[in-house]
Amino acid sequence: MFALLVLGVGVLIVAGFKWLDWSVQREWGQQLATLAAAVCAKCGMAFGRDCAVAAQAAYVARCRAIMQADPTTKFNFNGVWAVECPNCGARSHFNSNQRRSYPSAAS
Numbered sequence: 001m002f003a004l005l006v007l008g009v010g011v012l013i014v015a016g017f018k019w020l021d022w023s024v025q026r027e028w029g030q031q032l033a034t035l036a037a038a039v040c041a042k043c044g045m046a047f048g049r050d051c052a053v054a055a056q057a058a059y060v061a062r063c064r065a066i067m068q069a070d071p072t073t074k075f076n077f078n079g080v081w082a083v084e085c086p087n088c089g090a091r092s093h094f095n096s097n098q099r100r101s102y103p104s105a106a107s
């Protein structure tokens with residue numbers, strides 16, 4: 001009976017982690033899709049998938065670099081990705097938490 005209980009708890013924990021992983025993956029996928037479909041404020045062209053992936057990767061790399069430099073840092077992971085338009089090169093930002101982009105001049 002006890003073994004069954006342990007097994008049940010184990011399955012629940014594994015399922016919980018799987019769900020968490022899935023939900024993070026889904027969230028990041030939606031953020032990428034939102035930015036990919038967003039259009040540049042300057043030239044009106046959609047940023048596209050490659051640009052979105054690059055912006056997300058650059059944000060993650062920046063966060064990692066800051067944390068490695070000082071693990072006790074109080075850096076605010078605000079979820080704002082720097083975006084460079086692949087068409088005209090205009091710089092803007094994408095708030096991955098609020099899922100919107102805006103030109104850097106306005107920030």
Ligand SMILES: [Zn+2]
Pocket residue numbers: 040041042043044045085086087088089090
């Ligand atoms: Zn542009």
